[in-house]
Structures are given as structure tokens and as C-alpha cells.
Amino acid sequence: MQVLVLYHSDYGNTEKMAQAIAKGAEAVDDRVRARLLPVGNATPDDLVAADVIFLGSPVHMGTMAWKVKKLIDDCGKLWLEGALANKVAGIFATGGGLGNAGGGVELTMISLFANALEHGMIAVGFPKSLPGYADGGLHWGAYARCANAEGMPQPISDQALLAGRSYGAHVTEVALRFRDGADE
Numbered sequence: 001m002q003v004l005v006l007y008h009s010d011y012g013n014t015e016k017m018a019q020a021i022a023k024g025a026e027a028v029d030d031r032v033r034a035r036l037l038p039v040g041n042a043t044p045d046d047l048v049a050a051d052v053i054f055l056g057s058p059v060h061m062g063t064m065a066w067k068v069k070k071l072i073d074d075c076g077k078l079w080l081e082g083a084l085a086n087k088v089a090g091i092f093a094t095g096g097g098l099g100n101a102g103g104g105v106e107l108t109m110i111s112l113f114a115n116a117l118e119h120g121m122i123a124v125g126f127p128k129s130l131p132g133y134a135d136g137g138l139h140w141g142a143y144a145r146c147a148n149a150e151g152m153p154q155p156i157s158d159q160a161l162l163a164g165r166s167y168g169a170h171v172t173e174v175a176l177r178f179r180d181g182a183d184e
């Protein structure tokens, strides 16, 4: 099973979350191969080749980074063909999180979710029973707040990376169950 972890990262937080997700995915089963790929290096063919696609972004100006949206838009032909339909998708984000509304993280994650659903993918959320949920989970997917209350940057926490690993494993387990069930 091919797991593709797509992300954009300027300062390394989202990349570390992507690495945690890939690690969690590979820990599920020997049949799983996870590939990390910055969105700027990804082509539509990379998405077609994957069974599971994670899409991650830092929160930029209240929503996803434009490079992530560019890749999604560049995959418009795949939407016409239905080439991503029934692939399993997961989403993740990191942000500074200022303000009671989280600085736009929910809009970021909902937008990522919407884009996966638009392609007909089976998008999987983050159940609160998973390890790390309290610090690194939103029901949409894995999230890390990487700033303190004054808005100063903070390194991504171990708890958020735990959430990334458990979410990576969870989405991959769902995909394996879906595929194994289809083979029966």
C-alpha cells in the first residue's frame, strides 16, 4: 500500500508533522510504504500512484498556503477523470493559533477536507480516542499549534507529533480495512 504524505513547510513544523504521519503509517503493516513529498515537487501522477493521500499545510493568512492550493488546482484534470475517487485521504496542519478561533486552522483543515471530498476521496477524521488528541488533534485531522500565547514561534511539541503518528496509523488502518474488505 502506497501512502503519499504531501505538505508545504517554510520553517519545518509542518514537515515534522508530515514525518510523524509517515512514521505512523509505516508502523501499521509491512505492506505499507510511505513517501514524503513537498507539494512544490509533486505532480498529478504522484497522487494517482498513491492509495492513501495525506495533505498538510501551515495556516497562512487564515487558510491553507497557496502552494498547497496550487497543487490541488493543478489536479483539476484528475477531477474530470475521477482518477482520485475512492482513495483514502487524511489532512493535517500547523499554525500559530492566535485568537480564540484558532487563527484560521479550522478553515484551513475544512478546506483541505473539502478538496479531498471534491475528488471523491474517502476523507478520514481524527477520533478523540487516539493518542495525542488532547494536544494535537482536531476532529478534522492532526494539528499542531506552534506559537505561545504571545504569538512567538514555538517548536512543534512531542504530543502533537504523537498525534501525527497515531493519525497516520489510523488513516492507514482504515485504508487497509477498506482494501482488504474489497478483496474478499
Ligand SMILES: Cc1cc2nc3c(=O)[nH]c(=O)nc-3n(C[C@H](O)[C@H](O)[C@H](O)COP(=O)(O)O)c2cc1C
Pocket (backbone or CB within 6 Å): 008, 009, 010, 011, 012, 013, 014, 015, 058, 059, 060, 061, 062, 063, 094, 095, 096, 097, 098, 102, 103, 104, 105, 146, 153
Ligand atoms: C506568511 C505567514 C502567514 C501566517 N498566517 C497565520 C495565520 O493566519 N494563522 C495562524 O494561526 N498562523 C499563521 N502563521 C503561522 C504558521 O502557520 C505557523 O508558524 C506554522 O507552524 C508554520 O509552519 P511551517 O514551520 O511548516 O512553515 C503564518 C505564518 C506565515 C509565514
